[in-house]
Amino acid sequence: MRPILMKGHERPLTFLKYNLDGDILFSCAKDHTPTAWFADNGERLGTYRGHNGAVWCCDVSRDSMRLITGSADQSVKLWNVQTGEQLYSFNFGSPARAVDFSVGDKLAVITTDPFMDSPSAIHVKQISRDPSDQTGESMLTIKGPQGRINRAVWGPLNKTLISAGEDAVVRIWDSETGKLLKESDKESGHKKTVTSLSKSEDGSHFLTGSLDKSAKLWDIRTLTLIKTYVTERPVNAVTMSPLLDHVCNFMILISFIYAL
Secondary structure, eight states, X not given: OOOOOOOXXXXXXXXXEEXXXXXXXXXXXTTSOOEEEETTTOOEEEXXXXXXXXXXXXXXXTTSOEEEEEETTSEEEEEETTTOOEEEEEEOSSOEEEEEEOTTSSEEEEEEOOBTTBOOEEEEEEOOSSGGXXXXXXXXXXXXXXXXXXXXXXXXXXXXXXXXXXXXXXXEEETTTOOEXXXXXXXXXXXXXXXXXXXXXXSSEEEEEETTTEEEEEETTTOOEEEEEEOSSOEEEEEEOSSSSEEEEEESSOEEEEEO
């Protein structure tokens, strides 16, 4: 396969996301403009203009109709994927670090950074099918833990939330009450900042990458550590193959692919 070079961003990339069908790739960068690309030929489909700061993350709905983006400008925006129209803006008092649509796309989890006197927080927002009915109210807000929360995703059947970040602890929360259900053991868990978190295609496991030069595979329901992958450099990002029993860890200079 001949590699495709996509040129368009003027500053470093921060996040990449395929849609469910794999035919559109969304990219986020520090240049404020999330971008959509045709995955088969690298042609730029369009950009989403409205953020005034670095865009740290994005997610796309299962029908590829809506995009959600989180930015250092203290906002999370909903977009019409096809037209680029901004449908709504959730505004916060601190930078938005992570976003993730629930199964069914009716909810979204958002994390915000600690800023001034505000601690880090996890927010659950209801996503309305009709943009005119959209509100900014949070259905749930979980404040803390200490440090930045780099990733938060939905657990099985949207009943839990999984978060991880600067304090190196992976946590599972009840998505209705905000109660802490489980957290990773300090001896077997990560020793430094968790930089990335990725779920398996079937939602039964998830993978975390850390600055402690390791990636760890966990059971998503019990938070049981299944396997640790040791690397030579800090792990910046991780992902799991939807087809093969492989995980991929991205370091600063090199990448490795491991068999589960």
